[in-house]
Amino acid sequence: MLRDQCLYYFREFLVAISGDVSAYASRKKQLILPQIPLQFVKNIIREVTIIFKNEPNLLSIKAPVVVCGDLHGHILDLFRILKQCGSPEAKKFIFLGDIVDRGEFSVECIILIYIMKIVWPDNVSIIRGNHEFGYLCSQCGFLEQLLSSYGEPMLFQYFISSFNYNTSLCIHGGLSPSLQLLSQIKNLQRPVEDWEDDVLNGLVWSDPDVSGYCDEFSPSSRGTGYLYGQACVERFLRKNGLKYLIRGHECVQDGLRVTFNSVITVFSASNYCGVSNNDGAYILMKSDDTYDIKPLPALDYLLRSYVIFSKGKTENERPLVKISEPKSARIIQPKPLHSPMNNQSIKSPRVSFTKNKLPALPAHNRARN
Numbered sequence: 001m002l003r004d005q006c007l008y009y010f011r012e013f014l015v016a017i018s019g020d021v022s023a024y025a026s027r028k029k030q031l032i033l034p035q036i037p038l039q040f041v042k043n044i045i046r047e048v049t050i051i052f053k054n055e056p057n058l059l060s061i062k063a064p065v066v067v068c069g070d071l072h073g074h075i076l077d078l079f080r081i082l083k084q085c086g087s088p089e090a091k092k093f094i095f096l097g098d099i100v101d102r103g104e105f106s107v108e109c110i111i112l113i114y115i116m117k118i119v120w121p122d123n124v125s126i127i128r129g130n131h132e133f134g135y136l137c138s139q140c141g142f143l144e145q146l147l148s149s150y151g152e153p154m155l156f157q158y159f160i161s162s163f164n165y166n167t168s169l170c171i172h173g174g175l176s177p178s179l180q181l182l183s184q185i186k187n188l189q190r191p192v193e194d195w196e197d198d199v200l201n202g203l204v205w206s207d208p209d210v211s212g213y214c215d216e217f218s219p220s221s222r223g224t225g226y227l228y229g230q231a232c233v234e235r236f237l238r239k240n241g242l243k244y245l246i247r248g249h250e251c252v253q254d255g256l257r258v259t260f261n262s263v264i265t266v267f268s269a270s271n272y273c274g275v276s277n278n279d280g281a282y283i284l285m286k287s288d289d290t291y292d293i294k295p296l297p298a299l300d301y302l303l304r305s306y307v308i309f310s311k312g313k314t315e316n317e318r319p320l321v322k323i324s325e326p327k328s329a330r331i332i333q334p335k336p337l338h339s340p341m342n343n344q345s346i347k348s349p350r351v352s353f354t355k356n357k358l359p360a361l362p363a364h365n366r367a368r369n
Contacts, residue, residue, distance in 0.1 A: 002043055002044070002047055002118065003118060003119060005040060005043075006044065006115045006118045006119045007119055009034055009036060009040070009115055010087075010112075010115050010116065010119060012034035013033070013034060013112055013115075015032075016031060016032065016033055016079065017079045017082050017083050018083065019031075021076050021079050021080050021083070021299070022299065024076060024302060025076055025299035025300040025301070025302050026300045027300075027302070027306055030308060031302065031306070031307045031308070032307070032308045032309075032310050033075075033105075033108055033307055033308070033309050033310070034309070034310060034311075035309040035310060035311050036108075036111055038150050038152060038155070041111060041150070041155065042155070042158060044111070044114045044115060044118060045114070045155075045158045045159060045161075045162050046158070047118050048114045048117055048118060048162050049161060049162040051117060051118070051121050052126075052162060053190075056186065057185050057186050057187075057188050057190070058182060058185050058186045059125055061092060061094065061125060063285040063286055063287050064091070064092070064284065064285060064286055064287075065091075065092040065093065065094055065284075065285045066081065066085050066091060066092065066093045066094070066282060066283070066284055066285075067093075067094045067096065067170065067246055067266060067282060067283040067284075067285060068081055068093065068094065068095045068096060068266070068268045068282045069096050069248040069255075069256075069265070069266035069267040069268040069269075069280075069281070069282065070096065070097070070098035070099075070129065070248045070249065070251070070267050070268060070269055071095070071098065071099050071103070071109050071268050071269050072098055072099075072100070072101055072102045072103040072106070072131070072269045072272065072273070073099075073100060073101065073102060073103025073104055073105045073106035073107075073108075073109050073141070073142075073145075073269075074103045074104075074105070074109070074268070074269035074270065074272075074280070075103075075104075075105035075108050075109050075112070076299055076302060077268050077269055077270050077280050077296055077299070078109055078112065078113075078268075080296055081268065081282050081294075081296070084294065085284075087116070087120075088116050088119070088120040088123040088124050089119075089120060089123070091123065092122075092123045092124075092125070093116070093123065093124050093125070094125045094126075094127065094170060095113060095124075095125070095126045095127065096127050096129065096170055096172055096246070096247065096248035096249075096266065097126075097127045097128050097129025097130070097131070097132060097172040097204070097248060097249075098129035098130065098131045098132070098172065098248060098249065099113060099126075099129070099131075099132070100131055100132065100141075100142040101131040101140035101141045101142050102131075102140055102141050102272075102273050103141070103269060103273060104301075104302065104303055104304040105304065105307075106141060106142045106145050107142070107145045107146055107149050110159070113126065114162075127170060127171075127172050128163055128172065128204065129172040129173075129204060129248065129249065130172065130173065130204040130205055130249070132163040133160075133163070133204075138156070142156070142159075143156050145304075146159070161191075170245075170246040170247060171203055171245060171246070171247045172203060172204050172247060172248055172249050173202065173203055173204045173205045173206045173207065173225060173247060173248075173249045174202055174203070174206035174207060174208060174225075174226070174228055174245070174247055174249070174263075175202050175206055175217075175226070175228045175232060175233065175236055175245075176198050176199055176201060176202025176203075176206060176217070176225070176226055176228075177198070177202075177217050177226070177232075178198040178199050178202070179198075179199045179202055179203070179236070180236070180239060181239060181240060182240050184199050185199070185203070188200060201224060201225055202225060202226055202228075204225070204249075205220065205222060205224050205225025205226075205249075206220065206225040206226045206227070206228055207220060207222075207225070207226075207227055207228075207249065207250055208227070208228055208229075208233070208259040208260065208263045208265070209227040209228060209229050210257075210259055214227050214228070214229040215229040215230055215231040215232075216228070216229050216231055216232050217229070217232060229260075230260040233245060233260050233262060233263055234260070234262070237262060243262065243289060244262055244263075244264055244291075245262060245263045245264070246264045246266065246283065247263065247264070247265055247266075248265065248266055248267060248268075249265070250265050250267060251267050251269070251272045251276055251278055252265050252267050252278065253276075253278045253279070254278070254279050254281065254295070255267055255268070255270070255278065255279040255280045255281025255282075255293075255295055255296060256281040256283070256293050256295075264283065264291075266281055266282060266283050267280060267281065268280045268281065268282050268296065270296045270297065270298045270299050271298040271299055271300070271301050273301070274301030277298055278298060279295055279296060279297055279298050280295075280296035280298075281293055281294060281295050281296055282294050282296070
């Protein structure tokens with residue numbers, strides 16, 4: 001059964017998680033990661049897509065819960081969070097998006113989180129960030145890593161199909177002038193292939209204005225999304241009976257920043273791509289009104305070329321559910337952005353795309369525990 005296979009590979013990851021993460025980062029100890037078979041990756045993508053389809057846009061999750069900011073392929077920071085908090089078997093996790101791109105281990109990060117989502121679907125919630133859109137993560141490292149690891153272009157399309165059905169709870173980016181009520185998020189139509197909708201654009205691209213010059217909304221220097229000020233934040237929280245807006249999207253030096261006493265930015269990737277020397281952090285929400293900040297001191301930046309990928313001793317003994325391959329498949333070409341993108345210390349490239357229909361992942365017989 002697929003869940004049994006997921007548990008097997010989760011335990012393979014646990015071998016690395018239980019090790020000395022700082023020693024891995026400094027290369028004093030060799031990091032060995034499981035080499036995940038292509039067929040299994042296809043299977044978990046399809047299963048997760050089904051789970052996402054059946055979830056509402058807006059999830060209501062009671063504390064305690066662990067809130068993880070952007071990971072961007074920093075698997076050692078994900079390991080530290082799991083090592084400190086334990087597995088989702090007994091604890092709830094929210095990932096605020098931007099799991100992939102830019103870092104060295106985007107493929108392994110998303111696979112591990114998808115494995116946990118399948119094994120503990122009610123305890124793992126995944127929010128879609130701007131880097132889980134095909135026309136961005138095809139340019140910022142995720143596609144390149146997939147091709148290098150598996151050599152199959154269609155695998156990227158299958159991941160994008162799963163992202164298109166992802167959900168929102170906390171916010172990845174922030175607010176927009178069009179977003180007034182949580183019911184607007186509930187009513188967003190999925191699958192979502194772009195950020196043309198103004199509400200969605202704000203959710204994945206906007207940032208709080210830390211300069212203090214803007215009290216409402218102003219254009220963002222990113223070229224899309226908005227800067228939002230204290231007045232519009234207080235109005236949105238008051239209308240919806242909320243106290244905090246928790247979001248990711250920005251690399252902040254200490255891993256966490258509080259703006260307007262109500263907007264909490266959390267960024268979990270430490271030493272972002274080896275250039276920022278920032279600390280990471282995650283949040284432990286203890287109740288609806290209290291939280292603890294859990295720092296992740298900056299690690300040395302580990303390159304993919306320094307890691308051994310092992311098939312494991314028992315992999316060939318474990319049968320995999322076979323998915324029939326599509327008879328024909330067109331590779332989606334990403335479509336043009338309407339404005340340039342940039343992101344503070346690491347800029348996103350201006351890219352151009354054309355839009356095609358995404359082929360569906362073929363069906364297979366599933367068995368659940």
